[in-house]
Amino acid sequence: MAEEIQKFKVSIDGIAIEVDPGTTILNAARQIGGDIVPPAMCYYSKLEGSGGKCRTCLVKVSKGSEKDPRPMPKLVASCRTTVMDGMEVQNITSPDVVDARKAVVEMLLINHPLDCPVCDQAGECKLQDLGYEHGAVNTRYEFERRTFDRVDLGDKIQLHMNRCILCYRCVFTANQLTGKREHGILYRGDHAEISTYIENALDHDFIGNVIDVCPVGALTDKTFRFKNRVWFTKPVDAHRDCPTCSGKVTLWYKGTDVIRVTGRKDEYDEVDEFICNTCRFEKKHTDDWVLEHPTNVSDQSVIASNHYHAFNPPAVIQENPQLKEANVEQLARSEKLK
Amino acid sequence: MGRKLLLEHIHVPGINTLAVYREKGGYRAVEKALKTMSPEDVVEEVKKSGLRGRGGAGFPTGMKWSFLAKPEGVPRYLVCNGDESEPGTFKDRYLMNNIPHALIEGMIVSSYALGANTSYIYIRGEMMPQIRIIENAIQEAKAAGWLGKNILGTGYDLEIYVQPGGGAYICGEETALLESLEGKRGNPRIKPPFPAVAGLYGCPTVVNNVESIAATVPIVNDGGEEYAKIGIERSTGTKLISASGNLVKPGVYEIEMGLPVEEFIFSDEYCGGIANGKRLKAVVAGGSSVPILPANLITKTINGNPRLMTYESLADGGFVSGTAMGSGGFIAFDEDQCIVRNTWNYTRFYRHESCGQCSPCREGTGWMEKLLYKIESGNGSLADIDLLWDIQRRIEGNTICPLGDAAAWPVAAAIRHFRDEFEWHILNPGESQQRNYGLAHYADPLEPVTQ
Numbered sequence: 001m002a003e004e005i006q007k008f009k010v011s012i013d014g015i016a017i018e019v020d021p022g023t024t025i026l027n028a029a030r031q032i033g034g035d036i037v038p039p040a041m042c043y044y045s046k047l048e049g050s051g052g053k054c055r056t057c058l059v060k061v062s063k064g065s066e067k068d069p070r071p072m073p074k075l076v077a078s079c080r081t082t083v084m085d086g087m088e089v090q091n092i093t094s095p096d097v098v099d100a101r102k103a104v105v106e107m108l109l110i111n112h113p114l115d116c117p118v119c120d121q122a123g124e125c126k127l128q129d130l131g132y133e134h135g136a137v138n139t140r141y142e143f144e145r146r147t148f149d150r151v152d153l154g155d156k157i158q159l160h161m162n163r164c165i166l167c168y169r170c171v172f173t174a175n176q177l178t179g180k181r182e183h184g185i186l187y188r189g190d191h192a193e194i195s196t197y198i199e200n201a202l203d204h205d206f207i208g209n210v211i212d213v214c215p216v217g218a219l220t221d222k223t224f225r226f227k228n229r230v231w232f233t234k235p236v237d238a239h240r241d242c243p244t245c246s247g248k249v250t251l252w253y254k255g256t257d258v259i260r261v262t263g264r265k266d267e268y269d270e271v272d273e274f275i276c277n278t279c280r281f282e283k284k285h286t287d288d289w290v291l292e293h294p295t296n297v298s299d300q301s302v303i304a305s306n307h308y309h310a311f312n313p314p315a316v317i318q319e320n321p322q323l324k325e326a327n328v329e330q331l332a333r334s335e336k337l338k
Numbered sequence: 339m340g341r342k343l344l345l346e347h348i349h350v351p352g353i354n355t356l357a358v359y360r361e362k363g364g365y366r367a368v369e370k371a372l373k374t375m376s377p378e379d380v381v382e383e384v385k386k387s388g389l390r391g392r393g394g395a396g397f398p399t400g401m402k403w404s405f406l407a408k409p410e411g412v413p414r415y416l417v418c419n420g421d422e423s424e425p426g427t428f429k430d431r432y433l434m435n436n437i438p439h440a441l442i443e444g445m446i447v448s449s450y451a452l453g454a455n456t457s458y459i460y461i462r463g464e465m466m467p468q469i470r471i472i473e474n475a476i477q478e479a480k481a482a483g484w485l486g487k488n489i490l491g492t493g494y495d496l497e498i499y500v501q502p503g504g505g506a507y508i509c510g511e512e513t514a515l516l517e518s519l520e521g522k523r524g525n526p527r528i529k530p531p532f533p534a535v536a537g538l539y540g541c542p543t544v545v546n547n548v549e550s551i552a553a554t555v556p557i558v559n560d561g562g563e564e565y566a567k568i569g570i571e572r573s574t575g576t577k578l579i580s581a582s583g584n585l586v587k588p589g590v591y592e593i594e595m596g597l598p599v600e601e602f603i604f605s606d607e608y609c610g611g612i613a614n615g616k617r618l619k620a621v622v623a624g625g626s627s628v629p630i631l632p633a634n635l636i637t638k639t640i641n642g643n644p645r646l647m648t649y650e651s652l653a654d655g656g657f658v659s660g661t662a663m664g665s666g667g668f669i670a671f672d673e674d675q676c677i678v679r680n681t682w683n684y685t686r687f688y689r690h691e692s693c694g695q696c697s698p699c700r701e702g703t704g705w706m707e708k709l710l711y712k713i714e715s716g717n718g719s720l721a722d723i724d725l726l727w728d729i730q731r732r733i734e735g736n737t738i739c740p741l742g743d744a745a746a747w748p749v750a751a752a753i754r755h756f757r758d759e760f761e762w763h764i765l766n767p768g769e770s771q772q773r774n775y776g777l778a779h780y781a782d783p784l785e786p787v788t789q
Contacts, residue, residue, distance in 0.1 A: 051528075052528040052696075052738060053695045053696050053697075053738065054696070054697050055696050055697050055698055055736055055737070055738075056697075058736060074735045074736075075735065075736060077528065077738075080528045099732075100732070100736050103698065103732035103736065104697050104698060104736070106732075107697045107698050107700075107701040107702055107705075107732075108697050108701070110701045110704075110705060111701060140725055141705065143705075143708045165697065166694055166695070166697075166700065168695075184523075185523065185694070187694075188506065188508075188690070188691065188692060188693055188694050189689055189690065189691070189692035189693065189694045189699075189700055189703065189704065190689070190692070190694065190700050190701060190703075190704040191694075192693075192694035192700070
């Protein structure tokens with residue numbers, strides 16, 4: 001008989017939960033959900049070693065544990081600090097945390113242009129959300145921002161370093177997913193930049209995932225750039241029999257056209273499964289896919305402005321008799337899933 | 339005359355060679371430790387000595403050693419931090435340059451205490467002469483049987499390797515040093531796990547400063563209790579101080595802990611007072627990262643007690659009216675020096691050396707530097723001082739490693755103690771724009787440097 005794991009009791013903003021030992025404060029908060037979940041710009045649960053860098057997830061540990069109830073002297077990165085039994089954490093209930101987060105947002109926005117109206121990440125940008133939730137109305141920064149030329153990392157991905165917040169997610173993705181060390185950080189401090197060695201192309205089968213993990217608009221999909229605003233699109237979960245990856249994706253429709261393919265993301269904007277370049281960049285027709293159902297989009301998201309919760313075949317399919325016929329079987333199957 | 343433990347034989351000709359070092363009693367500590375003491379005994383002596391880390395943090399060395407995890411079948415490492423690059427601190431290179439065998443002997447003793455069979459000396463890449471000197475000393479020691487297999491027939495094996503660093507200040511932070519040593523970009527790791535549990539190559543590791551390691555030699559020779567008799571309170575033993583700035587006799591001094599700061603600055607045995615008959619304006623007592631103190635607070639604490647060269651006395655008053663011992667980089671400023679210019683200069687350094695991993699340090703140091711330059715060059719406004727204060731406050735404590743704090747503290751202390759100087763720059767833009775301390779070419783990188 002397997003030994004039962006002793007759970008740790010943790011309280012976050014006064015809400016108690018029991019979690020497995022080794023769980024980070026952030027993940028414990030995610031198990032509770034709601035407003036007490038600290039934001040995370042650099043942490044990505046699928047990427048080993050990520051987190052701790054952006055400092056947006058700082059929280060206050062007001063009681064270390066039952067054994068050692070002393071508070072921790074500084075704010076800690078919740079994504080990298082594991083819970084102890086009896087730990088008490090303050091997130092939005094601590095003025096220090098709110099102030100620190102406001103400071104971090106201000107620092108992140110020093111060199112991040114507010115070009116949301118022309119940025120392809122607008123509507124999906126975690127920094128945009130963070131800015132609205134914690135940012136100040138006016139900037140106090142009066143100096144020239146750092147600027148870079150745009151770089152094509154191959155024919156499908158564009159790097160726009162002006163927007164980069166150096167979260168390292170793409171570096172971890174490239175290292176851990178592709179196994180080829182050809183993409184990293186050059187220089188130090190505020191001169192640091194994401195780059196390949198002498199502007200190499202990134203051409204691995206899974207390299208397109210660097211676009212999905214980027215929390216801002218620094219890495220963009222060249223097959224989607226400037227095609228549409230994300231809130232005018234209709235996301236639909238679909239799959240295909242792919243020999244390289246799981247083939248489980250989200251199709252982003254504009255009218256009858258699939259204008260973008262991404263991995264399926266959870267409520268914290270992390271992909272469930274990384275997808276291959278073929279699925280992402282080359283399968284842009286509905287008949288490449290088996291449609292499942294409209295993607296579940298949070299009511300809070302701007303994408304939900306054009307979305308519907310009751311299951312219906314996507315409007316684009318209803319309007320297209322040929323497609324509708326082709327999808328009868330898939331629609332029937334999806335109906336069963338309701 | 340204060341006792342000297344590390345620099346006692348510094349002026350003996352040829353002390354950098356094994357033969358002369360041996361004549362002066364060198365390697366007695368190795369013989370004593372390996373032949374008559376168990377590793378636990380050595381750790382115990384270091385604990386008794388009260389030795390605190392000489393790299394800056396001042397954490398008790400013996401306690402640090404006792405935290406080292408000892409899992410079966412996993413190697414343990416000792417790493418010597420010779421990446422000395424704090425502005426104003428140059429004691430380690432002085433020690434390595436002149437008495438390299440003191441470090442090698444300390445490495446052997448410390449490695450034995452920790453059960454390490456492979457140890458590394460990480461030295462800043464620019465310090466190539468010291469790297470060669472240490473490598474040469476290792477070769478000498480190995481040829482004489484003090485290193486290698488079965489040292490002195492005791493069955494203990496030890497290899498020491500020198501690793502030149504890439505030349506980044508951040509590589510002096512212990513986890514960044516380990517990353518660099520592993521051949522990676524020198525970014526600090528997020529703790530926990532601490533190096534004592536998972537350090538170099540994921541194995542238990544102790545990282546100690548050059549001076550701390552060298553100090554283990556007199557501790558083993560004379561016993562921890564004897565060492566603890568030197569100094570006062572929780573600041574025991576001797577400390578190397580690198581004195582610079584407007585002093586009559588700048589240089590590296592070995593002081594007994596507890597020496598009054600006033601005596602250190604003004605006595606002929608040490609710095610000999612302020613150069614050119616000027617008055618003392620301010621002191622940075624422990625390297626550029628510690629808060630600067632005005633003259634009235636450096637010799638006496640806020641309570642009127644004499645300020646001593648100890649961890650406790652220098653820190654008396656916290657960061658409001660105190661400072662820190664840090665790495666012992668003692669910089670004196672005379673009445674003509676500009677604190678704003680100096681603070682800008684420090685901040686320029688920290689901006690350049692920030693690794694860029696975490697947002698407050700990466701962006702905040704650059705912002706502070708630009709604001710300080712704006713004020714220094716006579717283009718600032720009074721609101722900029724408050725903004726600067728707010729930025730440093732928002733960096734401190736919110737970063738992965740202490741570099742953010744190191745960048746924030748000098749700015750905070752400069753504003754706290756010398757706010758009137760900041761205001762002078764702002765209220766007298768014409769005069770501040772005309773001043774030139776020979777650093778004008780830094781102000782505008784595009785301006786050609788005249789020969």
